[in-house]
Amino acid sequence: MKDVKAYIEANRERFLEELFELIRIPSISAESEHKPDMLRCAEKWKEFLLKAGCDKAEVMPTEGNPVVYGEKIIDPAKPTVCVYGHYDVMPVAPLELWRTSPFEPVVKDGKIWARGADDDKGQSFMQAKAFEFMVKTGQLPCNVKFMLEGEEEIGSPSLYGFCEQHKELLKSDVILVCDTSMIAPDVPSITSGLRGLCYWEVEVTGANHDLHSGIYGGAVANPINILCKMIASLHDENGHITIPGFYDDVLVISDEERALMAQAPFNEEAYKKELDIKAVHGEKGYTTKERTGIRPCLDVCGIWGGHTGEGSKTVLPSKAYAKISTRLVANQNFHKISDLFQHHFESIAPDCVRVKVTPCHGGAAYVSPLEMKAYQAAEKAMETTYGKRPIPTRSGGSIPIVAGFENILGTKSILMGFGLGSDDIHAPNENYPLEQFFKGIETIPYFYEYFAR
Amino acid sequence: MKDVKAYIEANRERFLEELFELIRIPSISAESEHKPDMLRCAEKWKEFLLKAGCDKAEVMPTEGNPVVYGEKIIDPAKPTVCVYGHYDVMPVAPLELWRTSPFEPVVKDGKIWARGADDDKGQSFMQAKAFEFMVKTGQLPCNVKFMLEGEEEIGSPSLYGFCEQHKELLKSDVILVCDTSMIAPDVPSITSGLRGLCYWEVEVTGANHDLHSGIYGGAVANPINILCKMIASLHDENGHITIPGFYDDVLVISDEERALMAQAPFNEEAYKKELDIKAVHGEKGYTTKERTGIRPCLDVCGIWGGHTGEGSKTVLPSKAYAKISTRLVANQNFHKISDLFQHHFESIAPDCVRVKVTPCHGGAAYVSPLEMKAYQAAEKAMETTYGKRPIPTRSGGSIPIVAGFENILGTKSILMGFGLGSDDIHAPNENYPLEQFFKGIETIPYFYEYFAR
Numbered sequence A, B: 001m002k003d004v005k006a007y008i009e010a011n012r013e014r015f016l017e018e019l020f021e022l023i024r025i026p027s028i029s030a031e032s033e034h035k036p037d038m039l040r041c042a043e044k045w046k047e048f049l050l051k052a053g054c055d056k057a058e059v060m061p062t063e064g065n066p067v068v069y070g071e072k073i074i075d076p077a078k079p080t081v082c083v084y085g086h087y088d089v090m091p092v093a094p095l096e097l098w099r100t101s102p103f104e105p106v107v108k109d110g111k112i113w114a115r116g117a118d119d120d121k122g123q124s125f126m127q128a129k130a131f132e133f134m135v136k137t138g139q140l141p142c143n144v145k146f147m148l149e150g151e152e153e154i155g156s157p158s159l160y161g162f163c164e165q166h167k168e169l170l171k172s173d174v175i176l177v178c179d180t181s182m183i184a185p186d187v188p189s190i191t192s193g194l195r196g197l198c199y200w201e202v203e204v205t206g207a208n209h210d211l212h213s214g215i216y217g218g219a220v221a222n223p224i225n226i227l228c229k230m231i232a233s234l235h236d237e238n239g240h241i242t243i244p245g246f247y248d249d250v251l252v253i254s255d256e257e258r259a260l261m262a263q264a265p266f267n268e269e270a271y272k273k274e275l276d277i278k279a280v281h282g283e284k285g286y287t288t289k290e291r292t293g294i295r296p297c298l299d300v301c302g303i304w305g306g307h308t309g310e311g312s313k314t315v316l317p318s319k320a321y322a323k324i325s326t327r328l329v330a331n332q333n334f335h336k337i338s339d340l341f342q343h344h345f346e347s348i349a350p351d352c353v354r355v356k357v358t359p360c361h362g363g364a365a366y367v368s369p370l371e372m373k374a375y376q377a378a379e380k381a382m383e384t385t386y387g388k389r390p391i392p393t394r395s396g397g398s399i400p401i402v403a404g405f406e407n408i409l410g411t412k413s414i415l416m417g418f419g420l421g422s423d424d425i426h427a428p429n430e431n432y433p434l435e436q437f438f439k440g441i442e443t444i445p446y447f448y449e450y451f452a453r
Helices: A004-023 A032-052 A121-136 A159-165 A223-232 A255-261 A268-275 A288-293 A334-347 A373-386 A400-408 A434-452 B004-023 B032-052 B121-136 B159-165 B223-232 B255-261 B268-275 B288-293 B334-347 B373-386 B400-408 B434-452
Strands: A056-060 A067-072 A080-086 A106-108 A111-113 A143-149 A174-177 A189-194 A196-205 A297-306 A319-328 A354-363 A391-394 A413-415 A431-433 B056-060 B067-072 B080-086 B106-108 B111-113 B143-149 B174-177 B189-194 B196-205 B297-306 B319-328 B354-363 B391-394 B413-415 B431-433
Touching (some): A004 A032, A004 A121, A004 A434, A032 A056, A032 A121, A032 A143, A080 A121, A111 A434, A121 A143, A121 A434, A174 A400, A174 A434, A189 A373, A189 A413, A196 A223, A223 A297, A223 A319, A223 B223, A223 B297, A255 A288, A297 B223, A334 A354, A373 A434, A400 A413, B004 B111, B032 B143, B080 B121, B121 B143, B121 B434, B174 B434, B189 B373, B189 B413, B196 B334, B196 B400, B223 B297, B255 B288, B319 B334, B373 B434, B400 B413, B431 B434
Parallel strands (some): A080 A143, A174 A413, A189 A391, B080 B143, B080 B174, B189 B391
Antiparallel strands (some): A056 A067, A106 A111, A111 A431, A196 A354, B056 B067, B067 B143, B111 B431, B196 B354, B297 B319
């Protein structure tokens, strides 16, 4: 890949300006008032794909937000890379914790600060710019298909059906995904596994309306107290999840593989210091990396009920709510887990309250074998630009659609991400180091080169 | 009390119009943006006290919201009744559950619907109109002092100091309070005991910022999960509160007194049906009425943390919060309970989180002996207008300042309230039956008559 560094250097400012145009569109898929922004963002992507060198590009409707599809077919006999990314972003609340406006990107301290700077506008835009470089310098060795969705952050509800409908159009030899992290700027890594996900909203109802906490307190069930008790009971004293059958399908990882994983550099003291915590907390018998890499977990992502405003209102509320999610590992079926949770949560409700469980989204875990040609191409690409062999890691995060691609399209994915743990994706002050952004653009063309050989 | 019914009949519409003027001022003491409304409401009360027949009335400053003081001294040798009430009201959230606008009173189905219709604008205004009747018809048998505060719903923080400063001004033989309920429209009762109160806000902090629930989930403490566990541990399986020392000072009620209390009419099936609950819930070994009357309790009045908006955001939040209150019974010292809770809650926090406990307001429980002359005057007054002897009851609610009056001014209070359990004070759709409002105005003058004898 001749002159890739020089091309990046010459186009540096334009790349950033273009990315910022995407970031400025607040394409929050979880909030319905942003529907028009989803369409604007998709149209903007179509424009960029055509400019970058696609022969054709279109905004294709789905049941939800559209998919942006683009392609450049140089020779049907050559291998085809399908680029996957998403143009939707996470909500931004609590807004008061942002140091800069989430949708007005700022470059400071060598980083881009904005919602979507990394996840996934920054990372998917690297793919577009790497493609542009190969096209403009006549070095593109593969056919390329772009598939950019607008619902990743809400579980890709429409993309499964879209893939079913367009199997032929989306046919490729590998799907390249830049939506994960590497260990450190000088420790390249490739995500060889992802956790799955299952998410529910629960509602606990006591009396049919809010009551005076003096007149009724002590005699009528308080749905907040009950909800707390139910949530507390979901873990035992060793941090194991108590839902019957929850661990049944979890694969036991061999001691040998655990020993191998333990070689990845990890400084628990630095980890604790960065998060400002005195102690880590999780399932007994596993290390921190194992707890996020090879073990499932259960977290309350949100809880609310009663008086949450200023002052000390004495109320015995009628309702309490929580959003609860589990992360799943390979071989756990998220449909089965969804049913197990719902059944268990309803079964532990005392008869003084009513409980409603609403399943939200879910997705399976994914594992990418290290023997695969595409994995080895990614390994060599990173070795070329970083000067060292990347470490295979298992991420605690989830990209449920990646397991979907395998099931529906029969295509494996490669998760070559350039994010860092400090990028605060899904949190206030999301950021993405310029160094990672440009290094990603530099590395991706080598993946194409080695994959085409 | 000659012609009291006729006077009420002749002035019925005016009484309501005047009350509505007070209700329309949104005097929510817990919300700082309503500060100007507190002053407007106090000035309006001063105007009404002068119109009703006070010789003088003034809005007196305190460290917080002002106290409205008014008096009519007919003869220093005669007994003096001090009228206590409050012009502040509870917050109105959740607004969407109100069927009518909370500060635009509506009369429908024989009831006034509005925030403050009962608690305490409606009930304290009965006292003003009963006083007006006695003055205008030349039948006032006692000296009268009005003391109306604007901070009852936030625990009367300034009234304690105000009483200390104005002991001489507030000197009286009894304090008459209309801020409680009776059993039913045809079952008059007098509140002979009130529970005390202690209220805290707690904050649990995990990592120093919100984290991605996939990347960190399972390895870093989730403050919502931890808070739920801590709250769940505050009750044991029998519904007893587990804070060490919490019950130490609770007086054991004799079996004889419990048997007497059990005679008050109470239909548990109707109670459950009204609240739409399948089962009551509380401390083992006590009846529903005992659980609210003679036993302390602990309730979470509000909880919040993480993502509480639309959609399924996968976040491992940095912080979780709860507002927790206990209701106390006679002999429990709220300062001691406040310290016990704070110490206990901090001590049960695991070292993976930080916990902050902020004591909010508190107040002691109160008991009014049935042998007291003032109690007997109230009993006879209700017997006169209702045709049956009122039952002494112990309310589960709290008016902390009532214990304060006893400590600071050395004056006992009489809690002759005309509210009903269905008035939904502190909740959406607060209401007050017209029948209770006018019956209160009719009954109060007889209290003066019997107390002056």
